[in-house]
Amino acid sequence: xxxxxxxxxxxPDAALAALGKGATAIxxxxxxxxxxxxxxxxxERLVSIRRTGLDRIAPxxxxxxxxxxxxxxxxxxxxxxxxxxxxxxxxxxxxASPQLRNRATTGGNLCQRTRCGYxxxxxxxxxxxxxxxxxxxxxxxxxxxxxxxxxxxxxATYPGDMAVALLALDAVVLTQGPYGPRQIPLAxxxxxxxxDPTRDNVLQPGELITAVRLxxxxxGRQIYRKVRDRASYAxxxxxxxxxxxxxxxxxxxxxxxxxxxxxVPWRDxxxxxxxxxxxxxxxxxxxxxxxxxxxxxxxxxNDFKIPLAARALAATLAQATKV
Amino acid sequence: MASLPPTAHVNGLPQALPDDPRRTLLDWLRHDLGLTGxxxxxxxxxxxxxxxxxxxxxxxxxxxxAALHDGDHIETIEGIGQPEALAPLQRAFVTHDGFQCxxxxxxxxxxxxxxxxxxxxxxxxxxxxxxxxxPNPTREExxxxxxxxxxxxxAYSNIIAxxxxxxxxxxxxxxxxx
Numbered sequence: 001x002x003x004x005x006x007x008x009x010x011x012p013d014a015a016l017a018a019l020g021k022g023a024t025a026i027x028x029x030x031x032x033x034x035x036x037x038x039x040x041x042x043x044e045r046l047v048s049i050r051r052t053g054l055d056r057i058a059p060x061x062x063x064x065x066x067x068x069x070x071x072x073x074x075x076x077x078x079x080x081x082x083x084x085x086x087x088x089x090x091x092x093x094x095x096a097s098p099q100l101r102n103r104a105t106t107g108g109n110l111c112q113r114t115r116c117g118y119x120x121x122x123x124x125x126x127x128x129x130x131x132x133x134x135x136x137x138x139x140x141x142x143x144x145x146x147x148x149x150x151x152x153x154x155x156a157t158y159p160g161d162m163a164v165a166l167l168a169l170d171a172v173v174l175t176q177g178p179y180g181p182r183q184i185p186l187a188x189x190x191x192x193x194x195x196d197p198t199r200d201n202v203l204q205p206g207e208l209i210t211a212v213r214l215x216x217x218x219x220g221r222q223i224y225r226k227v228r229d230r231a232s233y234a235x236x237x238x239x240x241x242x243x244x245x246x247x248x249x250x251x252x253x254x255x256x257x258x259x260x261x262x263x264v265p266w267r268d269x270x271x272x273x274x275x276x277x278x279x280x281x282x283x284x285x286x287x288x289x290x291x292x293x294x295x296x297x298x299x300x301x302n303d304f305k306i307p308l309a310a311r312a313l314a315a316t317l318a319q320a321t322k323v
Numbered sequence: 324m325a326s327l328p329p330t331a332h333v334n335g336l337p338q339a340l341p342d343d344p345r346r347t348l349l350d351w352l353r354h355d356l357g358l359t360g361x362x363x364x365x366x367x368x369x370x371x372x373x374x375x376x377x378x379x380x381x382x383x384x385x386x387x388x389a390a391l392h393d394g395d396h397i398e399t400i401e402g403i404g405q406p407e408a409l410a411p412l413q414r415a416f417v418t419h420d421g422f423q424c425x426x427x428x429x430x431x432x433x434x435x436x437x438x439x440x441x442x443x444x445x446x447x448x449x450x451x452x453x454x455x456x457x458p459n460p461t462r463e464e465x466x467x468x469x470x471x472x473x474x475x476x477x478a479y480s481n482i483i484a485x486x487x488x489x490x491x492x493x494x495x496x497x498x499x500x501x
Contacts, residue, residue: 006344006390030386033347034367046344048391073380077446082455093449097471098441099434100368102380103387232449232470 002042009047012054012210016176018047019206025049027069028103030096031112038120040129054107054210057081062216065174068107068209072162073098075106085214087222087241091165094226097233107209110163110173110189113200114156115235117141127153128197143301144237147293147309148262154197155299157260158190159235164259165224167267168241170215177207186212190264220245220253225316227308236260238309240316251275251321258292261309268292280321285314329393333358334402344390349373351389352399360400360429364473371472374430375399381437381471400429403436411492412436415485423476434472435486439493441468460490 007023009015019025024043026032027050035041055069057078064085066075075081076092096104104112118124118136125134137145137155145155166186173184190201203209220243228234239259245252254275258266271292278284289310296306329340333356341351349366352358352375361384364372368386375384376398404410412432415421422428447454450467458464465486466479474482 001345004344006388008393026388026391029388029391030368030383033386033388037366050391073446076454077444079455082447086454089447089454090449093447093451093454097371097383098437098468099371099374099381099383099471100386102377103382232467 001036002039004036004043005045007045007047009049009052012049012052012176012208015047015049015052015208016178016206018045019208020178021045022205023047025208027105027108028071029108030100030104031108035113039122040120049208060213064214066106066212066214068105068211070106072096072101072104072106072109075162076101084217085165085169085222087165087169087224087243088162088214090222090224091161091226091239091241094224094236094239095161106162106212109160110166110209110212111201111203112158112160115159116145116156119156128156128193128200131196131198138299141301142299144235144260145299145302146261146263147296147298147302147305148266149192149264150297150299151193151195151197151263153195154193154263156193156197156263158200158262158264159260160265161224161226161236161239161259163190163265164239164241164257166212166214167265168243168255168257169218170255172213172215173209174211174213175203175207175209177204179204181210182207183213186265187267192263218243218245218253218255220255221320223316223320225312225319226259227312238305238312240309240312242316242320244317244320246280246321246323249323250277250279252277256313258309258313261296261305275317280317282314282318285317286310288317289313329390331389331392331394332396334398340393341389344388346389347385348375348377348387348389348392348397349384352384352397358399358401361433362426362429364427364430369473370427370430371434372427372430374433374472376433376437379437379440381434383471398433400433403432410436411489412439412485415488416482419481419485419488420478421482421485422474422478427472427474427476431469431472431474431482434469435482435489438465438468438486439490442490460487462487 023045054067076089124136146157171186175182226239241257244254362372364370368383373384404413445457
């Protein structure tokens with residue numbers, strides 16, 4: 001690791017003051033410390049936000065407010081989350097390991113960086129790590145890479161599970177920053193790479209995630225299905241989050257989000273429009289997959305993700321619509 | 324106001340935290356405190372050999388900065404049991420041959436110690452059919468809950484057998500386990 005100075009913030013205001021002076025926030029550190037060991041992240045100042053008091057889960061109207069410092073383990077084990085937003089518990093528990101979930105936080109997990117091997121290898125070209133250096137993944141080992149939302153500059157995925165569930169649940173990211181508070185819908189939080197892959201999300205310099213807000217529970221059937229290379233402790237190749245309600249044999253409402261398929265957690269309202277009001281059938285699920293994957297483009301080793309996503313979607317919908 | 328130097332309790336004893344913020348919890352335990360029971364495997368949070376308990380929770384000590392543990396209570400394998408006074412999980416690992424080379428074993432036992440507490444607290448896992456329900460300690464649950472600890476000798480089936488024995492003994496004992 002490169003040398004750095006470490007401060008400890010005792011309140012959100014103290015954290016914001018440090019961020020305003022150019023410090024990088026550290027919470028659980030499970031991703032950041034790894035990146036610092038590899039000298040992919042080389043902050044000169046760190047400010048620990050662990051003891052800023054943002055580690056509570058509290059009711060918020062009919063919804064729930066999850067503090068940015070709530071660990072993944074505590075969030076997944078919370079009785080309210082398990083009862084009313086089981087999709088979120090399922091997605092968190094599908095990710096990482098118990099040890100990592102005990103340390104990783106809600107805010108930090110939203111900001112975790114890609115697992116593209118070229119991003120991690122400082123001898124390789126990577127526009128996300130070093131702007132303008134090129135993308136070694138396009139013609140390289142790109143089995144885990146995105147087929148939606150890619151650009152000439154970058155095809156890396158956002159790798160997490162939690163954010164995929166939050167996207168399907170219409171969660172909102174609450175922040176504080178130099179220009180005051182912001183409420184950012186999850187759907188607008190992560191950034192497609194475009195011509196600037198260095199920025200994974202829309203957070204501004206000096207801005208701090210304080211909480212994530214879940215709207216009132218839908219009462220729908222919620223399923224998180226994760227397809228990966230081994231049964232546990234592996235990133236997704238494709239994941240599907242669904243929250244769906246049936247009425248009189250038809251799909252009355254439906255929210256669908258996909259992980260490790262796009263450069264960002266992926267949600268496409270057109271897919272949901274295909275399904276709503278219809279009777280579930282294999283033909284309907286296939287039509288939804290066609291809409292979802294119409295613009296999908298593989299880069300060789302990840303071509304398999306396109307049919308895999310179609311099958312994962314059909315299997316998840318079959319399970320969610322089963323009487 | 325004069326403040327106390329940053330201190331963590333390790334296996335019950337207060338220890339001054341390192342000045343260099345780059346020191347990981349793992350390197351501090353091994354190199355500065357001489358507690359070499361905790362092992363460095365991958366050093367990137369992928370193998371679980373460095374698992375220790377912080378305030379009763381299992382974490383990867385390789386992915387944590389020691390300086391961030393002011394006031395924390397840390398337990399390592401040396402605090403869980405000693406050769407002359409083995410913890411039930413350690414005895415069960417011996418009985419069931421839950422290791423071959425032994426390098427991953429301290430992490431496995433620290434991890435399993437926390438697993439027992441998580442089961443008692445009713446935490447669900449990725450293989451729980453209903454995350455809202457209290458989990459049963461089935462073999463499938465134990466395998467999922469130990470998935471953060473790799474064993475390259477492949478002693479997995481015996482590790483799970485050791486856990487099953489300790490869970491069975493705890494359930495049949497009338498009093499609280501010692």
